[in-house]
Amino acid sequence: MNSQEAFRKAFLKDKGVMKMHLEGLTLYYKNTCPYCQKVLGFMARNELSLDMCDITMPGHLDNLLRIGGKNQVPCLIIDGEALYESADIITYLDTFV
Numbered sequence: 001m002n003s004q005e006a007f008r009k010a011f012l013k014d015k016g017v018m019k020m021h022l023e024g025l026t027l028y029y030k031n032t033c034p035y036c037q038k039v040l041g042f043m044a045r046n047e048l049s050l051d052m053c054d055i056t057m058p059g060h061l062d063n064l065l066r067i068g069g070k071n072q073v074p075c076l077i078i079d080g081e082a083l084y085e086s087a088d089i090i091t092y093l094d095t096f097v
């Protein structure tokens with residue numbers, strides 16, 4: 001990011017009009033899961049957004065099992081690869097902050 005982009009991002013974030021959308025990432029989650037809430041809280045505090053799949057909705061749990069082999073949430077899909085474990089997901093997302 002050059003300095004002009006950094007300034008624009010900081011300005012828009014300050015105005016509360018921008019969330020950074022991370023392309024190529026999908027978070028599988030469910031609202032009742034405390035580990036998912038930890039990840040969602042980190043995303044909210046840092047104004048990160050990404051594609052989300054609630055595993056209580058039809059089809060999403062099957063997709064998670066197919067991609068990652070486990071039905072555990074949270075799970076972050078990074079270019080088709082599954083990353084389980086909330087702490088590891090947060091460490092990964094932190095690289096975008």
Ligand SMILES: N[C@@H](CCC(=O)N[C@@H](CS)C(=O)NCC(=O)O)C(=O)O
Pocket residue numbers: 032033034035071072073074084085086087
């Ligand atoms: N150590 C994991 C724990 C995740 C976890 O236990 N998630 C629960 C929901 S709260 C789950 O998906 N359980 C189903 C399973 O493990 O098969 C993390 O921090 O992400």
